[in-house]
Amino acid sequence: MGGIKIWDFWANKYERLWVQKYSLSPTRRDIIKEIKKTINLSGFYNVLDMGCGTGQLLREMQTEFKNFHIKYTGVDISPKMIEIAKEHDSHSTYINCSVDDFTAPNMDFDIIVCSHSFPYYTNKEAVFQKFCSLLKEEGHLFLAQASVNTVYDTIAMFFVKFTTSSAKYLSVKKIQILAENRFKLLSIQRIKEKFYMPSICLFVLKKDGKR
Numbered sequence: 258m259g260g261i262k263i264w265d266f267w268a269n270k271y272e273r274l275w276v277q278k279y280s281l282s283p284t285r286r287d288i289i290k291e292i293k294k295t296i297n298l299s300g301f302y303n304v305l306d307m308g309c310g311t312g313q314l315l316r317e318m319q320t321e322f323k324n325f326h327i328k329y330t331g332v333d334i335s336p337k338m339i340e341i342a343k344e345h346d347s348h349s350t351y352i353n354c355s356v357d358d359f360t361a362p363n364m365d366f367d368i369i370v371c372s373h374s375f376p377y378y379t380n381k382e383a384v385f386q387k388f389c390s391l392l393k394e395e396g397h398l399f400l401a402q403a404s405v406n407t408v409y410d411t412i413a414m415f416f417v418k419f420t421t422s423s424a425k426y427l428s429v430k431k432i433q434i435l436a437e438n439r440f441k442l443l444s445i446q447r448i449k450e451k452f453y454m455p456s457i458c459l460f461v462l463k464k465d466g467k468r
Contacts, residue, residue, distance in 0.1 A: 261334055268337035271311050280457060283448050284372055284401045285314045289321050291446070291461050292368060295397050301326040302367040305391065307356055308374020309333050312342030315349045330366075332359050333374075356384055365393040372401045376424035382435060389439045389464060398440060398462040401448070402426060432460055441465050 267274070274281075296302055302325070306315055309331030318329065329349035333339050339353040352359065356378055369388050378384045388398050403426045427435075429445060436442055440462035448457040 261336070264333075264335035265337040268311065268335060268341055271338070271341075272313060280403075280448075281313070281373065284457060284459065285317055287446055287448055287459050288314065288370060288372060288399050288401060289318060291399060291444075291459065292318070292370075292397075293321075295368070296322070296325060296327075298325060300367075301328075303328050303364060304330065304368045304370070305361075305366045306331045306370045306372070307359070307388075308371055308377075309342060309351070310335075310338050310374075312346045312349060312351065314370060314372060315342075316346050319346075319348060330361075332356070356387065359387075361391060365396070366391050367393055367396050368399065369396070370399045370401075372399075373403070375400060375402045376426045381425075381427065385435045385439060392464045394464060396464045398464070399459065400432070400462065401457065401459040402432075403457050429458060432458075436460070436462055439465065 304315075304318070304327055306312075306329070309315060310333060312331050315329045315331050318327070331339075331342055331349055331351045332354060333342070333351075334353070334355045336353050339351050342349075342351045356374075357380075369392060371388070375381065375384070392398065433442060441464075443461040443463055446459040446461070448459060
């Protein structure tokens, strides 16, 4: 089972999976914490969650930022994930398509979040370029993913692949190389709730207006 089918398979179970507790939920928590540093009550923001799954992050952001002026858009390749997202959230716009096919005519984003979906994108350099083109000048990209930097990471992610579609978990160094000439790397947060979890990194990047 691969591609869209496997994510459709997991859709109804997704919010109950064990990885929610030690990986996905802590990642969402830290993304929201970092976003807080970049927005203020007087602004209006367009937020894109690429690979939004069932829309958990956007729902949590609506609760956390209920007094802010934010337009939310979620995109996912799985029709079932988007179906569930729409059932739980009528305030956001949810779109079923791939990262490659997504377009946003007449809209630039202040914030793009890509949480744990980046490893599944085939042409990662093209995706980085797309994120850059979709962002407003000095907009922010919050990219979170499992990152293979050690032998232990390699072993752990080898077993993960049996429950997901084909993926490549880039090292910190490789992400930094992709970001060069497009973004300023503001910080790298390490997310590790339990010692046995592989490396999960949250990259906070800002579009370089000079490029």
